[in-house]
Amino acid sequence: MKYAMFWGCLIPAREPNYEVSVRKIMPAFGVKLVEMEGTNCCAPFGIQSLDYMSWLALAARNLCIGEEMGLDIVTLCNDCYESLLMVNTMLKTDHELKNQVNEILAEVGKEYKGKIDVKNMIDVLYDDVGVKKVKDAVKKPFTGLKVATQPGCHLTKPKRIHFGERKFDAFDELVRATGAETIDYDRRQSCCGGPLRGINDELARDVARMKLISIKNAGAECIVTVCPFCFLELDMSQLEIKRHFKEEYNLPVLHFAELLRMAMGMKLDDWETKSHRVPLNPLLKDRLQEG
Amino acid sequence: MEQPAVLVIGAGISGIQASFDLASRGIKVYLVEKSPSIGGRMAQLDKTFPTMDCSMCILAPKMIDCSHHPNVELLTYSEVKEVKGSPGNFTVKVVKKPRYVDISKCTGCGICVDNCPVEVTNEFDEGLGMRKAIYMPFPQAVPRAMTIDKENCIECGLCEKMCEAGAVDLEQKQEEIELKVGAIIVATGFDIFDPSQIPPYGYGRHKDVITALELERLLCASGPTGGHLVRPSDGKVPKTIAFIQCVGSRDRRHGNPYCSSICCKYAVKDAVLIKEHDPSARVCIFYIDLRAFGRGFQEFVNRAKTEYGIRFIRSNPGEITYDPETNGLSIWYEDTVTKKIENLKFDLVVLSAALIPRKDVGDLVKVLGIEVDPYGFLKSSSSISDPVDTTVPGIFACGYCLGPKTGDIPDSVSQGSAAASRAAEVIVGGK
Numbered sequence: 150m151k152y153a154m155f156w157g158c159l160i161p162a163r164e165p166n167y168e169v170s171v172r173k174i175m176p177a178f179g180v181k182l183v184e185m186e187g188t189n190c191c192a193p194f195g196i197q198s199l200d201y202m203s204w205l206a207l208a209a210r211n212l213c214i215g216e217e218m219g220l221d222i223v224t225l226c227n228d229c230y231e232s233l234l235m236v237n238t239m240l241k242t243d244h245e246l247k248n249q250v251n252e253i254l255a256e257v258g259k260e261y262k263g264k265i266d267v268k269n270m271i272d273v274l275y276d277d278v279g280v281k282k283v284k285d286a287v288k289k290p291f292t293g294l295k296v297a298t299q300p301g302c303h304l305t306k307p308k309r310i311h312f313g314e315r316k317f318d319a320f321d322e323l324v325r326a327t328g329a330e331t332i333d334y335d336r337r338q339s340c341c342g343g344p345l346r347g348i349n350d351e352l353a354r355d356v357a358r359m360k361l362i363s364i365k366n367a368g369a370e371c372i373v374t375v376c377p378f379c380f381l382e383l384d385m386s387q388l389e390i391k392r393h394f395k396e397e398y399n400l401p402v403l404h405f406a407e408l409l410r411m412a413m414g415m416k417l418d419d420w421e422t423k424s425h426r427v428p429l430n431p432l433l434k435d436r437l438q439e440g
Numbered sequence: 441m442e443q444p445a446v447l448v449i450g451a452g453i454s455g456i457q458a459s460f461d462l463a464s465r466g467i468k469v470y471l472v473e474k475s476p477s478i479g480g481r482m483a484q485l486d487k488t489f490p491t492m493d494c495s496m497c498i499l500a501p502k503m504i505d506c507s508h509h510p511n512v513e514l515l516t517y518s519e520v521k522e523v524k525g526s527p528g529n530f531t532v533k534v535v536k537k538p539r540y541v542d543i544s545k546c547t548g549c550g551i552c553v554d555n556c557p558v559e560v561t562n563e564f565d566e567g568l569g570m571r572k573a574i575y576m577p578f579p580q581a582v583p584r585a586m587t588i589d590k591e592n593c594i595e596c597g598l599c600e601k602m603c604e605a606g607a608v609d610l611e612q613k614q615e616e617i618e619l620k621v622g623a624i625i626v627a628t629g630f631d632i633f634d635p636s637q638i639p640p641y642g643y644g645r646h647k648d649v650i651t652a653l654e655l656e657r658l659l660c661a662s663g664p665t666g667g668h669l670v671r672p673s674d675g676k677v678p679k680t681i682a683f684i685q686c687v688g689s690r691d692r693r694h695g696n697p698y699c700s701s702i703c704c705k706y707a708v709k710d711a712v713l714i715k716e717h718d719p720s721a722r723v724c725i726f727y728i729d730l731r732a733f734g735r736g737f738q739e740f741v742n743r744a745k746t747e748y749g750i751r752f753i754r755s756n757p758g759e760i761t762y763d764p765e766t767n768g769l770s771i772w773y774e775d776t777v778t779k780k781i782e783n784l785k786f787d788l789v790v791l792s793a794a795l796i797p798r799k800d801v802g803d804l805v806k807v808l809g810i811e812v813d814p815y816g817f818l819k820s821s822s823s824i825s826d827p828v829d830t831t832v833p834g835i836f837a838c839g840y841c842l843g844p845k846t847g848d849i850p851d852s853v854s855q856g857s858a859a860a861s862r863a864a865e866v867i868v869g870g871k
Contacts, residue, residue, distance in 0.1 A: 333639075335640070337639060339759065
């Protein structure tokens with residue numbers, strides 16, 4: 150299995166721990182990630198609402214690079230996923246739009262043909278690798294660990310490019326493959342607050358707080374996410390809430406790749422553990438250091 | 441030549457009415473019912489709107505009249521397996537499932553129930569109460585006879601030993617009978633949308649989020665709590681109760697864009713009932729818009745507001761959250777009148793879930809060869825001029841299986857009569 154890997158901006162710049170974990174686990178499943186040369190911004194929703202055609206052209210340029218490589222594109226970030234998947238779906242079905250975009254792309258010597266698919270890491274693990282293989286790779290299962298899953302909104306929304314709740318369940322199934330237990334909680338499908346950062350920080354903090362309360366009430370010990378924005382928001386806002394409301398939730402936030410990597414018997418480096426603001430130590434001490 | 445009979449499938453209020461009308465005209469009727477007793481959904485209800493009459497008090501005499509009519513042959517615990525032929529001359533295969541009790545001998549005394557050691561959840565009480573493996577679904581059941589649920593029966597044989605009438609027959613086999621009928625009436629009714637498909641409402645996650653039919657059982661004197669409204673989670677009397685309307689209906693995200701047509705009416709009725717049970721209770725109804733058509737209904741809504749003090753909030757709530765410390769529920773909503781996001785705390789939340797076609801109606805539809813609409817409700821051959829005719833001549837339909845254009849009990853009754861009249865045309869007009 151070979152894929153063109155679209156890392157995006159946030160993961161290499163602010164969450165290299167996520168990138169490292171993905172690079173370490175994927176070869177174990179026979180997945181080869183090929184670097185994409187010369188990609189640009191995925192064009193997330195900020196750009197989508199500023200200039201429609203620029204969004205289409207920016208995303209389509211990335212898709213062209215994948216086409217030139219002849220490989221399906223895999224993303225880690227939910228925003229990259231939404232933008233690339235949406236534009237790919239739109240251009241594949243709307244020939245008029247495709248021609249307009251290709252006119253813009255011609256200026257940089259590219260042409261969108263619509264030959265590849267866009268996948269999320271969860272798609273790859275669930276559909277292409279399969280839950281059974283993931284389960285087989287687990288050496289040190291997180292037996293009994295109560296996990297609140299946070300798939301992030303763009304793994305399943307908008308509905309017109311996804312199909313039902315399947316991916317919510319797929320993500321939970323993958324988390325359970327590591328031996329952990331997934332907890333259903335009230336605000337599972339709600340926003341993490343992240344997209345409001347920089348626009349209305351107070352509201353973002355309140356939204357995150359409501360989600361954290363709901364997770365704590367359901368009895369979860371940690372949060373596992375696939376989206377780098379959800380990671381940042383839920384991890385960092387716990388510090389802010391502590392300062393502002395004097396409330397402590399102590400819910401460590403992990404990337405799914407990190408959880409799986411530890412379950413596969415690999416240890417996180419010191420710097421990786423330290424890139425989590427809510428300390429992982431209590432969790433790691435109880436669950437991993439015994440073996 | 442002998443006058444052909446009519447087959448009625450489904451013995452709810454609509455099917456019962458159709459059967460009784462036909463029988464009264466001297467036409468032989470076979471009334472087939474899947475469950476052990478006739479009565480249908482109406483038997484599960486506590487009161488009817490807007491007059492607050494006791495549901496069973498209206499239904500029970502009709503059940504008795506129908507079942508005692510010399511022209512009606514009841515085939516309970518039976519299902520239609522095959523239909524062949526044409527109007528005036530259908531051949532129908534009906535499978536009589538073994539109920540392991542001889543209904544001609546059983547007196548319904550209940551000594552077997554007292555001695556049965558197996559307890560399972562009662563589907564008649566929407567899973568809120570318990571019943572034994574040998575059971576009668578409700579006290580007024582017709583036929584007044586027990587049924588053994590073989591899936592849960594441990595075959596200890598105690599019921600057989602205790603039965604003085606010698607009615608228990610654990611060796612009973614499935615029976616297949618063939619009927620000759622001239623016309624068929626389908627009256628299979630509805631099922632309730634499963635609200636757990638809307639995760640933010642937490643149905644199935646929180647015990648105190650219930651459906652309106654579950655509430656109906658909790659309010660009913662013959663229900664699992666003897667008519668005392670208590671919360672499923674801790675058995676306490678709820679002081680604040682909310683209704684959420686249009687759960688799964690008028691909702692493109694979760695399947696059904698149609699209006700189920702009866703929820704506004706029964707929610708107001710249930711709200712008033714709760715206030716009659718406990719005048720100090722605080723009741724809120726969250727609605728998109730209130731569809732109070734029909735005789736006496738708008739007046740009823742007005743009385744609910746002024747006389748009973750029920751609060752109506754125009755909103756389609758976003759989510760329900762649970763607070764483990766107080767064991768309470770919070771509804772988060774946008775009040776679309778004041779345009780504000782708010783939240784209110786409640787002890788009990790009732791979801792007015794959409795009415796959907798019977799989950800197994802597809803099998804029957806295939807057997808009959810009739811058409812359904814995109815939601816699975818039966819299609820009328822013309823919804824304007826032939827509302828109770830299906831797409832196959834000689835096969836008619838009545839009640840909620842035709843979809844939400846009809847809803848309440850009077851509608852179902854009048855449709856039952858209409859279908860009976862159309863079926864009689866085939867019988868009398870035929871040879």
